[in-house]
Amino acid sequence: MGSILNPYVSFDGNAREAMEFYQSVLGGELKVMTFGESGMSGPGADQVMHAQLTSEAGYTIMASDMPPGMEHKPGQNISISISGDDGDRLRGYWEALSDGAEVTMPLEKQMWGDEFGALVDRFGVNWMVDITDK
Numbered sequence: 594m595g596s597i598l599n600p601y602v603s604f605d606g607n608a609r610e611a612m613e614f615y616q617s618v619l620g621g622e623l624k625v626m627t628f629g630e631s632g633m634s635g636p637g638a639d640q641v642m643h644a645q646l647t648s649e650a651g652y653t654i655m656a657s658d659m660p661p662g663m664e665h666k667p668g669q670n671i672s673i674s675i676s677g678d679d680g681d682r683l684r685g686y687w688e689a690l691s692d693g694a695e696v697t698m699p700l701e702k703q704m705w706g707d708e709f710g711a712l713v714d715r716f717g718v719n720w721m722v723d724i725t726d727k
Contacts (some may be wrong), residue, residue, distance in 0.1 A: 594682075595678070595679050595682075596675055596676060596677030596678075596679050596682060596683055597675070597676055597677055598653055598655060598657060598669075598674070598675050599652075599653040599654060599673075599674055600655070600657070600671055600672070600673065600674070601655040601656065601657075601671070601672045601673070601674040601721055602654065602656045602670060602672075603656070603657055603658070603659050603665065603670040603671075604641070604656060604657070604658050604659070604670070604682050605658070605659060605665035606640060606658050606659075607656055607658075608640070608641035608656045608658045609625060609640075609641050609644065610657045611656065612625065612641070612644045612646055612654070612656050615646055616621055616646050616653055618649040619646065619649075619650065619652060619654075619719060620645055620648055620649050620650075621648035621649050621650075621652075622646070623644065623645070623646045623648050624644065624645050625626050625641055625643075625644045626641070626643045626644070627639055627640060627641060628640055628641075628642045628658075628660070628661075630642070631704065631705065631723075632645075632704075636661060637658075637660070637661040639654065640658035641657050641658045642657055642660075643645050643655065643656075643657050644657065647651050650675055653670040655674055661721070662681070669719070670709070671719065672711070672719035672720060673718065673720050673722065674716035674720075674721045674722075675720070675721070675722050675723070676721075676722070676723035676724075676725065677723075677724070677725060678719065678724070678725045679723065679724075680708070680724045681719075683722050683723075683724045684700070686722060687700050687710055687722045690712060690714055690720050690722075692715070693714070693715035694712040694713060694714045694715055694720075695712060695713045696710065696711075696712045697711045697712055697713060698710050698716050700713075700722060705726075707723050707724055707725050707726050708722075708723070708724040708726075709721070709722070709723045709724075710722050
């Protein structure tokens with residue numbers, strides 16, 4: 594697989610509606626996982642933890658609802674996501690992007706099995722790196 598670069602959009606509770614709309618526009622396959630499916634219970638369990646739309650034209654859009662307790666900031670709700678299974682390459686990107694950045698989540702193993710990290714680079718751009726668990 595190597596790696597892919599795509600937008601990742603955060604929503605304030607309407608990620609499923611937005612992604613279904615994008616699917617109606619772009620076509621393709623939509624996969625949605627809720628917070629509840631990852632083990633969370635209570636308020637917000639039915640909200641989207643991760644959604645991915647892969648269009649027939651090759652476009653990929655990823656999205657989620659903001660987790661409970663995190664503030665949704667319109668205008669700052671879009672990140673660039675780099676993901677794939679080439680761990681050495683992706684860790685290299687992470688190291689380079691980290692120079693002068695604010696790391697908001699260290700690149701480390703997550704509950705879903707992947708290595709994941711997030712940062713705001715020195716230019717104010719939000720980045721996420723996800724190294725898939727093979």
